[in-house]
Amino acid sequence: MTTNRTAVVTGASSGIGAATARTLAAQGFHVVVGARRVDRLEELxxxxxxxxxxxxVTDEDSVAAFTAVIPRVDVLVNNAGGAKGLAPVAEADLDDWRWMWETNVMGTLRITKALLPKLIESGDGLIVTITSVAALGSYDNGAxxxxAKHAQALLHRTLRGELLGQPVRLTEIAPGAVETEFSLVRFEGDAERAAAVYKxxxxxxxxxxxxxxxxxxxRPPHVNLDQIVVKPRDQAESGRFNRRT
Structure with a gap:
């Protein structure tokens, strides 16, 4: 690693994480990318x-090993997360719920807690947490x-107040429909069902x-972009779209 400003991006093996790593590297950051699929990470x-x-991020030992070897952190992008299943509460798969909470909520907590001292030490730290429009509302079968996204967002928003006076900024980005591997994971590799989400x-x-x-x-150190909600023009709310035939 170099002594340049360092950015850490979780869930960086594909999608938003990989694209973010490329963007930050182009801005001059040394980017540390983390995920389970090491072959993809090494290529990136x-x-x-x-x-x-x-x-x-669901494994405490993995998080400890990951964070221990990073000497400096200026930017942390909490991107690791995901969804599993699309079932009503009455038919909820408890294992799916546990995975979503462990990945989105506890994973964000583990990484943020471990790297927070280094972010403060940098003198101008930034934590970006990728939540979702799902953190702002609800939709049938998506509880x-x-x-999990509501909890992740509240973790992030609470930290915003707790870190007042510290040299750390916090930004929540809540995307709407983004075509990545997200739906493939949610539907356990069912490509047809995943494609229908964006049809x-x-x-x-x-x-x-x-x-x-x-x-x-x-942005300069005195500017904190607290929350950014971004959706495609064809989306008004989590489950409300203008779909063209």
Whole structure:
């Protein structure tokens, strides 16, 4: 690693995480990318001149090993997360709920808590947490994911107040429909079902969110962009779309 400003991006093996790593590297950050799929991470790190480290945010030992070898952190992008299933509460799969809470909520907590001293020590730290419009409302059959995203967002928003007076800024980015591997994971690799989520709309793409992260990271130290909600033009709310036939 170099002594340049360092950004850490979780869930960086694809989608928003990978696009964000590229954007921050282009801005001059040394980017440490973490995820479970190390082969993808190593390709990305080679491309951007960053550092690839295996990371499972649901595993405390993995988080400890990951954070211990990073000497400096200026920017942390909490991007690791995801959804599983789309079932009504009456038919909820408890294992799916546990996975969503462990990944979105506890994962964000583990990484943020471990790296917070280094973010403060940097003198101008920035924590960007990628939540979702699901953190702002609800929709039928989505309670497992929406509840986890609400909790993740409140963790982040609470920290905003707790860190007043410290040299750390906090930005929550709440995207709407972004076409990545998100729906493939949610539907356990069912490509047809995943594609139907974006049928008839022009969704956001990963680079749209990455560009916003880059903009946030380029603001001067006195500017804190607290919350940014971004949706495709075809989306009004979590489950409300203009779908063209």
């Amino acid at each position: 790190a080679a491309e951007i001149g960053g550092t690839a480290l295996q990371l499972d 497992g994911y929406t509840s 008839g709309i022009d969704p956001l793409v990963a680079s749209d969110i990455a560009e916003i992260v880059g903009f946030v990271a380029s």
